[in-house]
Amino acid sequence: MLEEYEFILSLKLMEFEIRQITAYTKAFPQCYTMLKNKLDGLSDFIHKEENSQNWQLCQSNREVQELARTVREASIHALRVLEKYQAGHNQKDEIQLSKYIDLLSISVQSEMQCLHLDEESKVLFIGSGAFPLTVLTIAEETGAEVVGQDLDKEAVELAEQASAMSEAASRVTFTHQPLKELGYAKEATQIIVASHVENKHEVLEELRQLANSQAKILIRYGNGLKSLFNYTWPEENHLPGWTQRSGSSATQLYDTIILEKALQMKGV
Structure with a gap:
């Protein structure tokens, strides 16, 4: 049961941080690197075996299902924002070399x-x-x-x-x-x-x-x-x-x- 609550909390934190950092990029361009790192962190989260096991245990939980939807909306929006920044600057920097781009x-x-x-x-x-x-x-x-x-x-x-x-x-x-x-x-x-x-x-x-x-x-x-x-x-x-x-x-x-x-x- 404790693992379930920890998993739910990790999803809530992931969504909050992605949304906040995405919003920060409007005021501080340096935050694009933070956003890239956070999306890389999401990729790591998805591929972690412990999280896969927790998903199998919790996937029928309605709160987990709703959190999965909101994390997805936040992450896809963040990636679109990041892609637009990268395309607009047309430069080979650390954003282009993100784990997501490599994969x-x-x-x-x-x-x-x-x-x-x-x-x-x-x-x-x-x-x-x-x-x-x-x-x-x-x-x-x-x-x-x-x-x-x-x-x-x-x-x-x-x-x-x-x-x-x-x-x-x-x-x-x-x-x-x-x-x-x-x-x-x-x-x-x-x-x-x-x-x-x-x-x-x-x-x-x-x-x-x-x-x-x-x-x-x-x-x-x-x-x-x-x-x-x-x-x-x-x-x-x-x-x-x-x-x-x-x-x-x-x-x-x-x-x-x-x-x-x-x-x-x-x-x-």
Whole structure:
């Protein structure tokens, strides 16, 4: 029982500190390093075995469920703030070398292999954010054409600014167009949905109408403790019309699932 209360308290403190430090960055730019360190601390918290055990014991507790939601909202907002700062300053400093960025870089490498990306690929990244690490890594290392889509216009503008000096700048594009208005969605051979996109089922329903029949769709998500930093995906999610298989989760930053449209049986 004591462990349960300690776990609840740690979640409350985590949320409070993330929200407070995020607010402080508006007045003191030096606080961005504090924010980076706090998000790195959250990554460590998620991967600690003791916390995984406590989660298994407490996950049915309604207070823990609500705290997980509020920590997630605080951490995702904080990461967006941090990404905008990094993209706007366009400099290689300690923020870029954060543990989160290191783990994300490794995850992208794994995803490129799972999706078999090459120079013939046309990739759409939904929820690309302000700091275009995924977009640029794919374009630079595979030669693929990549479009990053995000509904946040400021994030799109900052991503364009951050990618302007990249060797792959001519192969990447960013847009804040709604998915249903984006013609590229029909051309894409591979589609990635960011873990920080909340309405994944709505996105998938739009892709059901838009994506071509051969497209592979990789969805990033986080359940359990990983839900403190990622939006979730229902376990054993039944999706009529789709085949699905687990992707790689080598870095434990988030999990992935790969979807493809199921072949329709022809009448005889």
